[in-house]
Amino acid sequence: NAGVTQTPKFQVLKTGQSMTLQCAQDMNHNSMYWYRQDPGMGLRLIYYSASEGTTDKGEVPNGYNVSRLNKREFSLRLESAAPSQTSVYFCASSRGPDEKLFFGSGTQLSVL
Amino acid sequence: DAKTTQPNSMESNEEEPVHLPCNHSTISGTDYIHWYRQLPSQGPEYVIHGLTSNVNNRMASLAIAEDRKSSTLILHRATLRDAAVYYCIPDNNAGNMLTFGGGTRLMVKP
Numbered sequence: 001n002a003g004v005t006q007t008p009k010f011q012v013l014k015t016g017q018s019m020t021l022q023c024a025q026d027m028n029h030n031s032m033y034w035y036r037q038d039p040g041m042g043l044r045l046i047y048y049s050a051s052e053g054t055t056d057k058g059e060v061p062n063g064y065n066v067s068r069l070n071k072r073e074f075s076l077r078l079e080s081a082a083p084s085q086t087s088v089y090f091c092a093s094s095r096g097p098d099e100k101l102f103f104g105s106g107t108q109l110s111v112l
Numbered sequence: 113d114a115k116t117t118q119p120n121s122m123e124s125n126e127e128e129p130v131h132l133p134c135n136h137s138t139i140s141g142t143d144y145i146h147w148y149r150q151l152p153s154q155g156p157e158y159v160i161h162g163l164t165s166n167v168n169n170r171m172a173s174l175a176i177a178e179d180r181k182s183s184t185l186i187l188h189r190a191t192l193r194d195a196a197v198y199y200c201i202p203d204n205n206a207g208n209m210l211t212f213g214g215g216t217r218l219m220v221k222p
Binding site for chain 1: 144157203212
């Protein structure tokens with residue numbers, strides 16, 4: 001059972017570079033989410049997708065874009081990375097709103 | 113959104129019960145209370161959730177105060193594997209925006 005799979009696990013970028021974090025789930029979930037977690041802090045919601053074809057901003061969307069490619073996949077793009085975006089990024093999915101979240105193992109991103 | 117207050121950290125001995133408190137005095141009447149935990153270097157995992165009455169599952173029990181302004185997560189026999197950060201999260205009924213605060217770091221001593 002793969003659950004929620006994130007790639008890559010680690011990434012180092014230079015300021016101004018762009019990259020896309022990939023997330024896929026095999027549980028046929030409708031809703032998907034991207035969170036970031038800074039050292040010693042809780043998770044903050046960046047963007048979410050309640051269902052295929054919809055995306056909405058979370059608490060900290062600036063500097064990011066998302067694409068719900070299909071029901072399985074939800075990607076997060078950094079167009080011009082900044083050191084403030086150094087963080088661990090978690091993707092999650094749920095059957096629907098108010099249902100329990102299943103998380104991936106995270107992507108450690110460093111922006112130099 | 114309901115605000116939560118949890119202790120920054122707690123310590124327990126292995127095989128003893130642990131009671132993790134959470135205050136959520138501004139919770140609304142229809143907000144569920146969710147608990148997640150995050151083991152070191154992993155993503156959070158669901159523990160339990162409830163609305164009004166106490167809830168039990170194979171991982172833990174959730175005791176909810178009658179006025180719903182506080183709740184307590186109970187681990188009946190702590191193991192070393194239970195060392196994690198525990199997050200108490202009232203559901204704000206937006207359906208998609210569970211907010212993870214700082215949580216309680218639980219340390220379990222052998």
